[in-house]
Amino acid sequence: MKIINRTVWILSLVSLFADVASEMLYPVVPIYLKEIGFSVLLIGVLEGIAEFTAGLSKGYFGKRSDEKGIRLPFIKAGYFLSALSKPMMAVLTYPWWIFLARTTDRLGKGLRTAARDALLSQNATPQTKARVFAFHRGMDTLGAVIGPVLALTFLYFFPRQYAPLFYYAFIPGMVAVGLIFLLKEKKQPSSTLRKGNFFSFFRYWSIAPVDYKQLVLGLLVFTLFNSSDVFLLLKTKEITGSDTTTILAYIFYNLVYAVASYPLGVLADRFGLKRVFCGGLLVFAIVYLLFALSTTTYLLFIAFFLYGIYAAATEGIAKAWITNLAHDTNTATAIGFYTSGQSICTLLASVVAGVLWTGLNSTVPFIVTALAALGVYIYFRLIPAKNY
Template identity: 55%
Template sequence: MKKITKAVWILSFISLFTDVSSEMLYPIMPLYLKSIGFSVVLIGVLEGFAEAIAGLSKGYFGKLSDQNGKRVPYVQFGYLLSAVSKPIMGFFTFPLWIFLSRTMDRLGKGIRTGARDALLSDEATPETKGTVFGFHRSMDTLGAVIGPTFALVFLYFYPENYSVLFFIAAIPGLSAFLISGLLKENKKAKLATQEKSNFLSYFIYWKNAPISYKKLVIGLLFFGLVNSSDLFLLLMAKSKGLEDSQVIGIYIFYNLIYALFSLPAGVLADKIGLKPTLIFGLFVFAFVYGGMAFAENKIHFYSLFFLYGIYAASTEGISKALITNITPTTDSASAIGTFAGLNSIAALIASNLGGLIWFYSGPKSMFFISAVVSVAVSFYFIRLSLKKLKEFEGAYSPSNSSKIGQSGL
């Protein structure tokens, strides 16, 4: 594919290997932590703290990348941190070391996210953003199929041998870091600003960001407040009588659909528009969450998780492509990092709210509220100056990015 450059292939394989490493541990992480003495409360504190670190650091390191006019060092160091954190968690079982290694893993994600997505954006034109981000998302999510599948097979032959998996997971993680050595700095990257970067970079960037960026992100953040952890979907399946292996199987199935449809969704978005594709994905999300309230058997859940994969393919990479199309090239990492950081905080709030609603009103109420709000957000995007947004996307290019950044469209 001519639209997929060498750099996009390299970044996609890096993400594939990293996701194999991370997702290999995802289904067994709670089991492992319990086996070394962690309570459910402590597991919650650990995950909340780690995700908060990842979220808060994305805006900061994205801004830093834009200031330095460099992407590759942040990508490489971010992937290295995540890779070396895996064996530390398997070797040291003291709570302090577990917190340290888990924080290292998430910090690595925070360091690399903005710079990596900015590199992807630099490798595309406004007319190919959907394809490029969709292809990368497809490869990334393929790792979420391979990783858990390997973990299931391994634990079938070596039950409860969790610590060994952490050492095995380091192999694809380190492979990703080694592959990152093939990356070269994009010569088009320029120094954007001499402002100091700090952990308040969200507010600094938000103040000067284009109006269209603010409108887009506000809508995405409102949606983020009801887009709670996928854990709730899996818990719903479990509560209806599915066995643990079936629940993990559904999770793998969802990721497979997500991986298979990410590239076609990106190609379609380049043809019909990024925004219509995003809106379609939000309506699918509403249907899935509404359907979850009535799902009763394995067929229902597999059908809904199939659609959930379609939703993810139509929104995750597409939203990033939209962001990079309505912000100057020199601000790409800041724009994506700020959104990713704020969205991480929204996701944390969403999961807490989802848990409270589930506890006090039941799962049906939680799923219905999420469905209704996502429909409302969809209509918000439908009314969001569609004509101006298309003009903005079509007019965007690195040569006139500074003008567009000030246009207020």
């Protein structure tokens, strides 16, 4: 059996094109929103509502996917909604319409995430999952390199022409949707959880294995202190004073992440998910200390390099670890439960980081986060060693 089979390849290409579409707009959205009259406060409220929508919907649609025993309809609908949201941002500029467009994008992410990851899990064995998830994350992140490069190139030739980018982003978004139609799936056994309301996915906690609970508890505590990457970019802008350097640093981080993902997945399958993941936590602590103490562009780029290594050592591997511990009939629910909690905790972490930044100074949130990461590292080291 091939480790990276046809289904994994196609899902990875889907994520690559979808991320090209999303990341083309990443450097542009805040500027565009300000130009059409959004205040910083309104932008914050917009992003908060959008992320909260994505957070809760991941768990709900993950459970629905398990209940029906199918993945592809959720994946298709999710990527289509995200593609559709791109031109919606430019069609009208009324605040209610922009809120609808951003919520549509995040709802699409909520629809597809757990079902897609469950399908990736179905196409791997416990011994190959780190490589499969790491390969997928690497391809996804390659899109996060290509997208901003395309946007910067366009804006170089057409300065301040932001609206056309939202229409152009629709093209790779629809390529992603088209690729999904090349996939087929066999119906899986239905979920063992009984049906319920929108929040019924929380019931998974009551039947989840102890190992899963220990893992997810540690991951969510870590996420409570791991604020949005926006704060890394704000810190970079504060030190360098340059928008271009800030965006280049973000592209550099994604490039390192994309390149390092699969090799670290290989190491995790060979030497253990827990070992590589814990190594990533230590690297993360170093990164945040560097951001707290850096005063030069040189040190910042070292920090972004290490940040790419951390992401490659943790993000795909965490999902591989979760799916190895979840019940087969509730894989999407298990992923959805975690990713819902992750989104909500990230939102809370970003609020806390913002309060510390404005109330004290820009160094404090980074030191607090680094210390929290060390605490979570110790927690994971104390979990009884098993064949993860």
